[in-house]
Amino acid sequence: MPRIFAYIVHKAGVADDSAAELLAAAAKIDAAQSPTAVVTGHGADLDAVCQSLCASFREVWRIGNESLAYPNAELVRKALAAVVPAGSILLVPHAHFGTDLSPGLSIKLNAAYVPDVLDIESAGGGALKMVRQEFGGQVSAHVRCDISSGAVINIRPGAFKPAASPPAGGQVIDQSARVGVLTCGRRYLQTVAAETGDVDIKKYPALVSIGRGIQEQDNVSIAQELADAMGAAVSCSRPVVDAKWMEKSRQVGSSGQTVKPKVYMACGISGSFQHLAGIQGSPFIVAINKNPKAPIFRVADVGIVADLLEFLPELTSKIRGK
Amino acid sequence: MEILVCAKRVPDTSENEIELNGDGDIDRDELVYSVNEADNYAVEEALEIVERTGGTVTVVTVGGDEDEEILRREMAMGARQAVLLSDDAFNGSDGRGIAAILAAFVKKGHYELILTGVQADDGAGQVGGMLAAMLDCPFASLVTSIEVLGGGKLKISREIEGGNKEINEIDLPCVLSIQTGINEPRYVGMRGIRQVASVPIPTLGKADLGVNGYAGEAAARVKRMDYFVPPAGKGAEMLTGSQDEVIAKLIDLLKAKGGLQ
Ligand SMILES: Cc1cc2nc3c(=O)[nH]c(=O)nc-3n(C[C@H](O)[C@H](O)[C@H](O)COP(=O)(O)OP(=O)(O)OC[C@H]3O[C@@H](n4cnc5c(N)ncnc54)[C@H](O)[C@@H]3O)c2cc1C
Ligand SMILES: Nc1ncnc2c1ncn2[C@@H]1O[C@H](COP(=O)(O)O)[C@@H](O)[C@H]1O
Numbered sequence: 001m002p003r004i005f006a007y008i009v010h011k012a013g014v015a016d017d018s019a020a021e022l023l024a025a026a027a028k029i030d031a032a033q034s035p036t037a038v039v040t041g042h043g044a045d046l047d048a049v050c051q052s053l054c055a056s057f058r059e060v061w062r063i064g065n066e067s068l069a070y071p072n073a074e075l076v077r078k079a080l081a082a083v084v085p086a087g088s089i090l091l092v093p094h095a096h097f098g099t100d101l102s103p104g105l106s107i108k109l110n111a112a113y114v115p116d117v118l119d120i121e122s123a124g125g126g127a128l129k130m131v132r133q134e135f136g137g138q139v140s141a142h143v144r145c146d147i148s149s150g151a152v153i154n155i156r157p158g159a160f161k162p163a164a165s166p167p168a169g170g171q172v173i174d175q176s177a178r179v180g181v182l183t184c185g186r187r188y189l190q191t192v193a194a195e196t197g198d199v200d201i202k203k204y205p206a207l208v209s210i211g212r213g214i215q216e217q218d219n220v221s222i223a224q225e226l227a228d229a230m231g232a233a234v235s236c237s238r239p240v241v242d243a244k245w246m247e248k249s250r251q252v253g254s255s256g257q258t259v260k261p262k263v264y265m266a267c268g269i270s271g272s273f274q275h276l277a278g279i280q281g282s283p284f285i286v287a288i289n290k291n292p293k294a295p296i297f298r299v300a301d302v303g304i305v306a307d308l309l310e311f312l313p314e315l316t317s318k319i320r321g322k
Numbered sequence: 323m324e325i326l327v328c329a330k331r332v333p334d335t336s337e338n339e340i341e342l343n344g345d346g347d348i349d350r351d352e353l354v355y356s357v358n359e360a361d362n363y364a365v366e367e368a369l370e371i372v373e374r375t376g377g378t379v380t381v382v383t384v385g386g387d388e389d390e391e392i393l394r395r396e397m398a399m400g401a402r403q404a405v406l407l408s409d410d411a412f413n414g415s416d417g418r419g420i421a422a423i424l425a426a427f428v429k430k431g432h433y434e435l436i437l438t439g440v441q442a443d444d445g446a447g448q449v450g451g452m453l454a455a456m457l458d459c460p461f462a463s464l465v466t467s468i469e470v471l472g473g474g475k476l477k478i479s480r481e482i483e484g485g486n487k488e489i490n491e492i493d494l495p496c497v498l499s500i501q502t503g504i505n506e507p508r509y510v511g512m513r514g515i516r517q518v519a520s521v522p523i524p525t526l527g528k529a530d531l532g533v534n535g536y537a538g539e540a541a542a543r544v545k546r547m548d549y550f551v552p553p554a555g556k557g558a559e560m561l562t563g564s565q566d567e568v569i570a571k572l573i574d575l576l577k578a579k580g581g582l583q
Contacts, residue, residue, distance in 0.1 A: 071385060077455075100447075100463040103455070105455075116447075132446075134549070135443055139342065142550070185492060189477075194485030230582055248485060255482075255484075255485060257485065265581060270335075285558075287558060302561055303556055303559070303560045304561050314565060319573060
């Protein structure tokens, strides 16, 4: 089996939770091998991350460079292309940074690329058999990846359960000298924090959350009336914000808010992983959807197959009547 | 500015329930197809840039005759030209193969800006980043606004986690993958589609483009073996009965779980 590397995402000197998930994924490819962590960054933060990773990785490759202090994928890609040996398997967390970095990196490494992998079912014969999802999670697919020239594999956050492992007693190996001067045609200027809206959906114990199934802007009031009757707030999925029917501050998901209500009512929301990523703290999830096969029913506690435009007003009037 | 937009025709997930047939494939007989959502935003963005600063918009797709309909739709939106890249030798290409076909086409023109969607509904969010790497030009993903700065530069914002945005400056020529919601795509009526119904759409094949060895089934390193229905997981308890019964049960549950204040 080729050598396995894990790209470590980190912030303020602390490795992301995904580091342990990449270890779990690596074990499914080759349990006999201890994968190597690769870390890019600069200064004391980088040193702190590398040190902490020695507890779980036997080798930690440190790539330090002033220009890598902020993770600009264009520069990180160049650094990794210079350092990661041809033919290796590189695991990367499939989040915003990984989707920016990996497709181009696979070309520069002349490696295969498979994004958003949920499971690795078998490895051998120069190939990996993996599981992905398509069409917003409505169907899964088995994918065969030829790894004879190496592979970059992006791992779905939360899909691989980290296992407790004995201390690795690893060592840091500095690879910075192999990188040289890094320049690129895309320069980071600043980060703008998410806008706060009129309603802070994080503060409500219950959310009536609407998705594309609400169909038009005029119908948003149906959800608002239910929320008012419940003492809840209305939140939503991304298409509702894309269509400008609600403010961005109401969006739940990986590119929106993270919420921890007691009760989450998903109304006309299919249940994509980017949406579910914003629901934390295991609330009681009620799913209302007209499609009995909608993926949301796999994660909800209670499901109701109904047309929400009919069901929600009835529910509102019954709650008001009590 | 000459802008190229890469667009793909996909089954429309908001119109369809995706069903599997017995052979581990998607039942395609009754699917409604449309242009990939993010690609439509990309075309709108290109049109708005050209309205502000001049230039032309070309839309390209790698596919077959049936994919012409999305090219016509995007021409009805205002794209000046559309090109179909089609050849039996392209069948079975993986993402790298599609990117290589698009790269060969780009090299035949003089595009300063190339837009893709972030991700196709049946895809993997890979073609844009691969295309940029093949062209050796800068790339940015998840773009949510574009401002033309002059001097061969753009100021862009990118979506990052938690609804935060990252502002970047990027040199032209470059490839950007456009995120949904960046603008409000204009409406295309039947009349608009009829007006472009007979505009010829040039088709280019392998020999016209000089595509490298990445295209086609034999070169594909990543292959879909089958589709399957994902395991049910813990699964929801389905509330059944008359609507009144369902509502009564739901209200009891909402009360018990702290959902009614
Ligand atoms: C990088 C990236 C980041 C993303 N970030 C987010 C994010 O932060 N948050 C987010 O939500 N998404 C995000 N997405 C989008 C995500 O992939 C899905 O496209 C989105 O969550 C789908 O929203 P939806 O469930 O409302 O729509 P759909 O998937 O279209 O589902 C609509 C559902 O409504 C049901 N329905 C339709 N009509 C009715 C009716 N009358 N009554 C009852 N049910 C009905 C349908 O059966 C269907 O299940 C992101 C995508 C990308 C690529
Ligand atoms: N066959 C194709 N023809 C033209 N553009 C494509 C094709 N496949 C993918 N793309 C572009 O690449 C983007 C990402 O697709 P994917 O990598 O398949 O998720 C899409 O949104 C399109 O802009």
